[in-house]
Amino acid sequence: MPKVIYEKRGQIAYVTLNRPEVHNAIDTETDELLFEAWTRFRDDPEVRVAILTGSGDTTFCAGADLKTHVDSWLNAGPDLGRSVLEKGFAGRITRGLHRTPKPIIAGLNGWVIGGGIELALACDIRVASERANFGFFHIRRGMHFADGGIVRLVNTVGVGIAMELELMGEPIDAQRAKEIHLVNRVVPHDQVISTAEEIAAKILRNPRAAVESAKQTILEVIGRPLDDQLRLECLYGYATMGDPEIVERKEEFIQRRDQDRATTNSDT
Structure with missing residues (x-):
């Protein structure tokens, strides 16, 4: 099975992370496949809205697959930031394709961890399962957001909450995420995609x-x-x-x- 599934149904593009065996972590191949998917979405005049989700029943995205990313980061030296400046993470919608004018809705069907939070924040509207949790564990491993996560977190929840989440490295549940406006809606687990589709339908009725x-x-x-x-x-x-x-x-x-x-x- 492909690591990223791209489907087109009418005017909606469905992008699904498809590595449930590793909690939909994004390795370098998945990153490239996401880039292809988001480019296809951006350039296709027949689709107007995208819905992004993860396969399986427990995790939306566990962030970067450290087995394929970290070694190259550690050995890159001080020019690492410049080398990835235009690339971003998770197919470029965090930085690079972030100006795509078409709306993207995230269907957060489970755990959202590290770079998965950056990916969710790069979407325009976020629908979370009542079972969803958000893991800011990366700070425990000596890393902080570098692909738009801090910028979008501050813009979305404010400085004080961003400080709490990013510096403490503690997880929060879906209800807390809703309270701080990290997500737009919290719905029963089996209604994540149908709710995203309802939102998409209301967007599509507008010019x-x-x-x-x-x-x-x-x-x-x-x-x-x-x-x-x-x-x-x-x-x-x-x-x-x-x-x-x-x-x-x-x-x-x-x-x-x-x-x-x-x-x-x-x-x-």
């Missing part, structure tokens, strides 16, 4: 140009001064107005032909 522009805008404004954020939001937001699908949606709304109209007592 593509607006969805992709919104994602790009969010990524652009993170960490910038307020005036820069406001400027970028304006430039991105109004740039989509001439898109044919958005023009048609406007006419549908004006003529009351839109099928998912949200009505109020004042709607006329």
Whole structure:
């Protein structure tokens, strides 16, 4: 069986880590296969959303397979950071393909450990099984996040919580992850993928140009001064107005032909 399974169903691409015998740890071959999968997703005009999950029933991803990664890291010398700067981890969506404008939903079906947390954070929306746990054990082995994990952790949960998680090296369960906004939803174990598909369906009902522009805008404004954020939001937001699908949606709304109209007592 392939170490990464890529399936296309309608407008959704399903990417599955498929090494359950090693808790879906990412070795160098899996990393390359993920790069191929994410590139295919990015370049395929027929798919608009991806759902990422892990095979098996206990683990989403145990991070890097240390048997294939660590020796090369230890022997690389001080230029290691420069050598991997454009590559990132887990197929490049942590750094390199992180600007893919199409939304990616993570279905976290079990343990999420080390680099697996970085991979989950690189996704745009995270749905966790009630059985999921997040293991920040890498600090115990003398390593900290280096492929976007610290950056995205701070942006997602804030400085104080990021300090606690990254410095203590303790695991947290799904409910704690939900409380600190590390995940968007916690659902029964057998509903992880169906919930991800429900979210994907709601994304897909919206015009593509607006969805992709919104994602790009969010990524652009993170960490910038307020005036820069406001400027970028304006430039991105109004740039989509001439898109044919958005023009048609406007006419549908004006003529009351839109099928998912949200009505109020004042709607006329």
